[in-house]
Amino acid sequence: MNSIAVQITNFLKEYVPFNRLNTEELGEIASSIRVLNLEKNKTLFKINDPLHDSFYVVASGLVNLSIISDAEETILTKCHEGTIFGLRPFFAKNNYIMTAKAREESVVYAIPIAVFRPFVASNPDVLNLLLENFSVDKRNAGDNENFENNLISENSIFTGQQNGMQFFQNLSFNTNPLITSGNTVIKEVAQLMAENRMNNALICEKNIPVGIVTDMDMSSKIATGRFPISDSVDAIMSYPVITVSENVSLAEAQLMMLKHNVTHLCVTIDGSDKTEIKGIITEHDLILAQANNPGVLIKEIKRSQNASELKQIRRRLADIIQSSIQKNIPLTHISNIASEVNFAILKRAVEQSILELGSPPARFAWFSVGSQARKEQLLLTDQESFLVFEDVVPEKYKAVKDYFVELAQKTTAKLEKVGYVICPNGHIASNMIWCKSVSDWLKQFESWMKNPGEKNNQISSIFFDYEIIFGDQRIEEALNSIVFENTTNNTLLYDFLGNDALRTNSPLSFFKKFLVEEEGPFKDKFDIKTRALLPLIDGARMFTMSFGIKGINNTYVRFKQLAITDPKHAEIYLDCADAYLTLTKFRTLEGIKNDDNGQFINIEELSKIDREKLKNALAPMKELEDLIKHKFQLTQFS
Structure with missing residues (x-):
């Protein structure tokens, strides 16, 4: 490694995300870097310029990123030493939407994306750092907050909150892709793509993917005259097709595209190329998903001007919650994301x-x-x-x-x-x-x-x-x-709260039948909030207060902490924690289905398996009730 490459390596390893790579990897990257000397007011790229083949790091000096707003140039952020910018070519194909101009005499490192891409593809942590807050939604371009971190794209600024959201975020994709056989004439496929306004077609045998043709293939192989339009499409298709399962996350999909240098992923039943097609994921799908990143939603909330804008964002959160539950993402993770967005709205x-x-x-x-x-x-x-x-x-x-x-x-x-x-x-x-x-x-x-x-x-x-x-x-x-x-040695308080908690009617009859509403608008429905969730919520709160546990409000986390604080009854607390998650999921799914608060469940609409799951989740409540009576010496409801 020459002296300049060594100097660049030593510089890069001090900054995110390069500090996640080893010296050998950094050396390989440094050897391919171009050093750009920018005079004051020199423009590196401007709005609507075609994307470069590199992204940039400020080695010294100052580079401003700006947009045109109300006929004036508005500076969005100032890129100091160590700041990364110009990440757009990683995640989008359309032109730059910002201008990068040297505010003073500056030195900038241009890092070729083709060289850096393999290191991103093999290191999810680096990818997540780059991907975390990227969105092509132009509303993100107006963020004028002060940030302490050094990752900046032309769309958004990396906030440094490493929470793995990208690895849980759901993807929506086309479940009705254009499918054809390998012996179809290219001209016919091109016509089908145009008529259906699609930029790709899957080549299949018995609904098993064997190849893919995209508009890029059409332009690079047909328009250039390399292949006649009368050939069969298998002559120009790309193969093998890169396949994924339908529950692939945003980050996983991005990782696969980077790793294989492709712009489309074929979704199959089990994620292999041996099972039937379920759909197609395009780069555009990733862009849309990035716009619904919870981090992006929070940024939009901070810039919102009225209740109508907040309402639209809350609806998008509802979509994230629904799709995350359908993907069986842990409910604790979904709750954390939802609460952060809810708190930001409030x-x-x-x-x-x-x-x-x-x-x-x-x-x-x-x-x-x-x-x-x-x-x-x-x-x-x-x-x-x-x-x-x-x-x-x-x-x-x-x-x-x-x-x-x-x-x-x-x-x-x-x-x-x-x-x-x-x-x-x-x-x-x-x-x-x-x-x-x-x-x-x-x-x-x-x-x-x-x-x-x-x-x-x-x-x-x-x-x-x-x-x-x-x-x-x-x-x-x-x-x-x-x-x-006032929670210490307050027998009167616990007597009142305990009896109040035990006053709730049992969720099941003596014969283990669900006790449903006998009259009113919810007749024959099960009140999962009052009969099942509230006793667990009340119990967790009481025990947490009595043990002097501070700073924990969440019912699930309270039960988990109680299992540590009171190990003698750990099994009861842990069973209650699991029961709470199961019951919450039932209520949430019911609420999503009926577009309400999910309080009343129609037991008859549940499958036999779900009815048993619901009954099993109610089982720990009797033990919790007995523990409340014993702990707080309650006799009124014994």
């Missing part, structure tokens, strides 16, 4: 309201409650919230409270437009009762916990499942202090 709704109303007159915190706070809201269920503002002098109290009530009213109205219906019990920040100062809330929580049951219509156990969405973290810490101070 936060943005507050921000939009502040922009409309003006700056707050005091510090405050907006809290979500219940399923949102527990990160369990996969369906569009009630919005439950409360608002806490800092203590102010008495003469300012009314004006300050009036501001925050109005802020809450604007925010909850926006969220209602998004699809989060207002809690029917009034547990909502726009209700004056749930919008108070820090001192008032501390008194309220202390009253609820020291005198539970005095005002049944106002106390609710969900108020021990809260999560700050927006505002001053110190306010949350103040609430936490009063809550956990």
